[in-house]
Amino acid sequence: MSLLFDAALCLLLVAGALGVVTARGARRAVLAFIGYGLLLGLAWVRLDGLDVALTEIAIGSGISGVVLLRAVRAVPEAPRPGTRPLAALLSVGVAAALSVMVLALPEPAPTRAHDVAAALPATDLGNPVTGVLLVFRALDTLLEKVVLLLALVGVWALSRDPSWSGRPAPLSSEPASAPSAFLARVLAPVGLLVGLYLLWVGADAPGGAFQSGAVLAAMGLLLLMGGQIRPPRTSSPRLRLLLLAGPLGFLAVGFSGWATAGVFLGYPPGWEKPVIIAVEVAITISIAVTLCLIVLGPPSAEEGT
Amino acid sequence: MSALVNAFTLLCVAAGIAFYAAGTLGLVRLSDTLSRIHALTKADNLGLALIVLGLLPQAASLLDGAKMVAVWLLAQLASGAVAQVMAEAVMAEAVMAEAVEVGVASAPGDGPT
Numbered sequence: 474m475s476l477l478f479d480a481a482l483c484l485l486l487v488a489g490a491l492g493v494v495t496a497r498g499a500r501r502a503v504l505a506f507i508g509y510g511l512l513l514g515l516a517w518v519r520l521d522g523l524d525v526a527l528t529e530i531a532i533g534s535g536i537s538g539v540v541l542l543r544a545v546r547a548v549p550e551a552p553r554p555g556t557r558p559l560a561a562l563l564s565v566g567v568a569a570a571l572s573v574m575v576l577a578l579p580e581p582a583p584t585r586a587h588d589v590a591a592a593l594p595a596t597d598l599g600n601p602v603t604g605v606l607l608v609f610r611a612l613d614t615l616l617e618k619v620v621l622l623l624a625l626v627g628v629w630a631l632s633r634d635p636s637w638s639g640r641p642a643p644l645s646s647e648p649a650s651a652p653s654a655f656l657a658r659v660l661a662p663v664g665l666l667v668g669l670y671l672l673w674v675g676a677d678a679p680g681g682a683f684q685s686g687a688v689l690a691a692m693g694l695l696l697l698m699g700g701q702i703r704p705p706r707t708s709s710p711r712l713r714l715l716l717l718a719g720p721l722g723f724l725a726v727g728f729s730g731w732a733t734a735g736v737f738l739g740y741p742p743g744w745e746k747p748v749i750i751a752v753e754v755a756i757t758i759s760i761a762v763t764l765c766l767i768v769l770g771p772p773s774a775e776e777g778t
Numbered sequence: 779m780s781a782l783v784n785a786f787t788l789l790c791v792a793a794g795i796a797f798y799a800a801g802t803l804g805l806v807r808l809s810d811t812l813s814r815i816h817a818l819t820k821a822d823n824l825g826l827a828l829i830v831l832g833l834l835p836q837a838a839s840l841l842d843g844a845k846m847v848a849v850w851l852l853a854q855l856a857s858g859a860v861a862q863v864m865a866e867a868v869m870a871e872a873v874m875a876e877a878v879e880v881g882v883a884s885a886p887g888d889g890p891t
Contacts, residue, residue: 652862659855 479519486512494564499548503541510534523679524602527671531687532764539694539768597746599677606681607749611738615727618720618756621763625716629707632771638708641769649700657699664692672757676746682753686760693765707772712762719759723752783835790832797825811868819861823854 489509496502510533517526589601589609598604606614629637645653668688675681696702705712726748730739740748804817830850837843 650863650866652859652866656856656859656863660852660859663852 482512482516482519486516494561498550499545500542503538503545506541507534507538510538524600524681524684527679527684528687531684531691536687536690536764536768543768543770595745596740596749598749600675600679600681602679603675603681603749603753607752608740608745611723611727614756615720615723615738618723618759621760622716622720625763625767628767629771632773636772638706639772640706641704641766641771642773643700643704644694644698644769645700649698654699654701657695657701661692661696661699661701664688664695668692668761672753675753676750682757682760686757687764689757689761690764690768693761694768697765697769704769707766715758715762716766717759719756722755726752787832787836790828794825794828794832797821797828801825812865815861815864815868819857823857826850826853 489512492505493502493509496505511530514526514530517529589605593601593604596604596608668685671680671688672682672685697704727738730737733741801818801821804821805814808814808817827850830846833846834843
């Protein structure tokens, strides 16, 4: 029975991928891509990768989908001649290389899962994925946060000189329509609770900073679309502090690791769990604000409007 | 007793799937956007309600059941509100197109709400 389901899912995934590349027009391709991301999330659930499934659906499909939908409006309808064959060649090349690598994996595949399982009790965490992200491969996670920040700087760099440090354009017409305002008012508090729950439960079950940040960012966007809040001025010191809270907090813990544990990004013995939670809270705030601002796009209004 | 409960679950979930299928059929077959939104939201809400109702007796704990009901309520809220938002956008677009055709308007304005 489950084999039938998996086979159907695999066929749907291939069909979805083909749907994305053969779609007529960029907008349709993006819509197909969002649907494809949901299917991919389902595939991750079948592979028991619930953490990855949540991230794929929230970020790979949800937030990226909105970013792409907004980007589609800014690019010309017909791509330059030669772009499509080049993109096709590149995609096929990457897919072929990945296939070769997956097929060339030794049997059984090399794994550090046993090391993680053996060392996890020392961290007081119950979710091995959070253990890997925040403890065993903390450097990767730290750099990921910096990359996210760089992405936002890249988006902001698309603004024109006079509007630099102004506000991004609002997401909806003003005033917002009654249904979107209603949805924002009713759903945002529930979504906020769900986001905080995902963060808290991430220590012991699937969830964590990235999933929580994505949900919180979505709630922020909902409030913006419903006209409940205004896009912030990108020069606001408070906003920039929120953006930096994660990377800087993580770095501070990293450097203090030399003093407390004798190694960069080490956690003070006996205090692992509280410090890990504190780092997660800081990076969740930064992820939520960064994702929200990446969707909003470059500042467009003049300062003081 | 458990056979009865299982039969209830099967019946409800099967009916739910039928409603989903009907909603999808409406999405694919109906001609204009408003009817498609209508078919999809109505049928999917009912389909999800029936599936949740059918799965409730199978829930391992009261909390699991409450979570399923919460999922149904949230999905209903979201799909209902999103259907309204999309319908408003469709209406605004239609009014705009008509105005441009008659020559009253030339550039997109705020659109009626």
